[in-house]
Amino acid sequence: MSEVRPFEVDIPDQPLDDLRRRIAATRLPPEELVDDSSQGVQLATTEALLSYWGVDYDLRRAQARLNAVPQFLTEIDGLDIHFIHVKSGHEGALPLIVTHGWPGSVIEMLEAIGPLTDPTAHGGAPEDAFDLVVPSLPGYGFSGQPTELGWDAGRVAGAWTELMDRLGYDRYVAPGGDVGAAVTDTLAILAPEGLAGIHLNFLRRPPPEIAAAVFGGAPAPEGLSEEEQSAFVPFARQFRRGYIAEQGQSPQTIGYALTDSPAGLAGWMLDHDTDAYEKISRAFVDGEPSGGLTRDSVLDNITLYWLTGTGASAARIYWEGQNAAAAGPAQTPPEVSLPVAFTVFPGEIFRAPRAWAETVYPNLTYFNEVDRGGHFAAWEEPLLFAAELRSAFRSLR
C-alpha cells in the first residue's frame, strides 16, 4: 500500500490523433464585440492557439518533458498520488514540497527544478540546494481522480505530510501559490512535526475582515490604506469571476465542455487572471512570450489536462472548498506559529500588503517584492522564483 512506484507517461497514438482531429473540427463562436479581453478570451487568441496546437505543436512534448524527470506514484488515503522527486547532488539539501494550483500542474514547476536542486549550475551556492518533491493535486494530471467527497485543501495537506514521511524526510519546507497556497497554508496550520516553514506567493487567506468582504461580496472595509485599497479592488474583482463560482457550484456542468472540446478547455484555462491571460495571448498572437509562458509550455499544460481528461476533476477542488466553507461555521483558524515567508510578484492578482501578511502570519520571517513575474511565478520566472525560495528558507537550514 505504501509502496512508491516509478512512473512514466506513456500516451498511445489514438488520443493524440483524436485530439488533432477535434482541434481541426472546432466550431467557433462569432468574434467578441470589444477590442480588448473584457468579454473573455479573444477569438484571435483562440484561433492562434488552435492553429499552433493542431499543426506545429508536438503533442508528445509534455510527455517527453515529464519523462525527463523522475516520477513516481504512491497510494495515500485511498488515492494514487503522482509526484516528481528530484534529489539534489549536494549534501545537506533541504527537502521541499511545492504545490501547484489551478489551472496549473506540475508543468508549472519543471523549469524551477534545475535551479532548486542544482543551484551551483544556476548561479547559487551548494548550501542553497533543495531535494524537490512536486506532487500533482488529486484530480490533476496523473494523480488519481477522487471518487469520494472530501478532498479539500486540508485533506491534501494531510496527504502531503504522509508523502514526505514516506519519502523519509523528517524536516522539510513547503511553498505554494494559488490552490497550492491554500494547501500550503493549511499545512502550516496543521504544523506536522517535520515542517520547518512555508513560503507563499499568493495570500489565499487574507485578514478576516478582508476575507469576509472579498469572499462574501461585501463592500470594502473602511479605513484601508491606499496600498490596501489597491490590493483589495483587484482581489475582490477576481473572486467575482465566473470560473470561481461555476467550479465552486457546478464543476460537473462545465466539465462536459472541458472534456469534449479542446477549444473549450483551452479557453477556460486561459481565462484565469488578466495579467496571465494578456501574457499568454501575446505569446500566441504576437509571438512575444513573457518568461516561461511560451506557446509550447502553455500547451504542455493544456495538453496534459486534455490527455488526462481532468477538466471536471480539477474543477472539483473549488467545489470542495466552497462546500467546506458552507458546512462549517466561520471560525478563525489557529494561529500559524511556524516561520512564513512571502514574495510579492508584481503581476499577481493583487500585491499583498506586508501588513496583511503580518496579520495572518505573526511569524513572518521574510517578505520581499520582486520586479517581475505574476500569478504563475515559478513558471514565468523560474530563476527568480528559485532565488526567492533560497532567500526565504536560508534562515531555516
Place this chain on the structure above:
Amino acid sequence: MTGTTGTATAINPFTIEVSEGELTDLRDRIRATRWPDREVDPSQGVRLETIQALAEYWENEYDWRSFEKRFAALPHFITKIDGVDVHFIHVRSENTGALPLIVTHGWPGSTVEQLKIIDPLTNPTANGAAAGDAFHLVIPSIPGHGFSAKPTETGWDPIRVARAWVVLMERLGYAEYVAQGGDWGNAVTEQMALLKPPGLLGIHTNMPATLSPEISRAVQIGDPAPDGLSEEEQTAYDVLVHFFATGIGYSQEMGNRPQTLYGIADSPVGLAAWMLDHDVASYELIVRAFAGNPGGLSRDDVLDNVTHYWLTNTGISSARLYWESKLAFFEAKGVELPVGVTVFPDELYPAPRSWAERAYPDLIHYNNDFEEGGHFAAWEQPEAFSKEVRDTFRALR
C-alpha cells in the same frame, strides 16, 4: 437560414433552412463525445447519467425535422431594427378586437418556449376561453438568440431590446398592445413599461422583480434577513440567499466572460449541460424527463430548444445579454403601468404579494395559487399560463 430585407423598415417572411450536413455534423459530434468521470456528488452540476441519457436520445431518436416542420408552419418574419435583423413569430387571431401581445423569452430559452401558448392565446374559443380573450401574438427572438441576427457591436442590453420591441409593435401597426415576459423577458418587458410608449397598456410577468434595494443587496451577500419580514417574505428571502450562494455560477461567467465559453460553441453536450443547469427546479424537471417520467417538459421539448441554440450557434451570443445588462436582476424598477403578476411555485423565488404591491403600485392581478409550474412557465404549464395572461389583461381591453 435566410431572411431577405428590402426597404429599411420592411417586414419580410422568414424561412428556416437547416442543411442535412449540419444535422449529420451534430450527430457525429454527439456520438464522439468524450465524457468526464461521474460526479462525486449529485450537487456538483448536471449528472453524468442525465446528460448521457440526453445524448443517447439526441443522437438516436430525436427528430429535429419533425420539430422544424411544426415550427416552420408558423408565420415567421424578419425585420431590421436599430441595425439588427430581428426574427419574430406573428400569429394574428381571427377574433375581432383581439388584443396585441408581445411575449419575450429568456435564457436559456427562445421562441421555442412560447409555442404551446400560441393556440390558447390566439384561438381562445378552441381552448375553453371566450372570444373576448383573444390576442394577436408577437414572439420575437432577442438579438443574439435564435434566428435574430447576432449584434456586432456592444449595447444590446434589455433597455435597447425594449426600445426595439416598441419599434416592432409600431411597425406592425399596433396602436395599443400589452407585453409579457419572465426571466430576461421580464427585464425587457419592465423596461418597455418604463419607456411608457403611448401604445403600451400594461404588462404581465411570471418572474417579477420586486426586491427593495436593501433586500436585493442583502440576499446577494448572504446577510441575515432584516427584522419584520412576514413568513412569506422570509421564505422568499431564504430562497434568494440560497440561490445567490449556490446557483449563479453560469450567470457570473456569462456576465463577466461570455466569450471564454468556447466549449458551448464546439461541443453539443457541453452546450446542453450548460443550458440544463439553469435553476435546480427546472433541472430536476428535465432530469425526470430523461429518466422516463416527464412533467411539464418532455425530452423533445428540451432538445427542440437545445438543438435550436446549437444550429444557430448562439450559445455565446445569447450569453452576452448577461454581460450587457447592468440592471439589478430582481430589484424593483419603478414600473408605474398596470402589472399582472403570476408566481409559479418552482420559480427562482416566490415573490410575495406584499413585495409585488410595493414594486408595482398599479398591481391589477396577483396569483400564486398553483400546484406546479416553474421558471419556464409558458413552456411547462401553457394552460395555466394562458389563463393568467387572459385574467390579467381582461381589465385593460
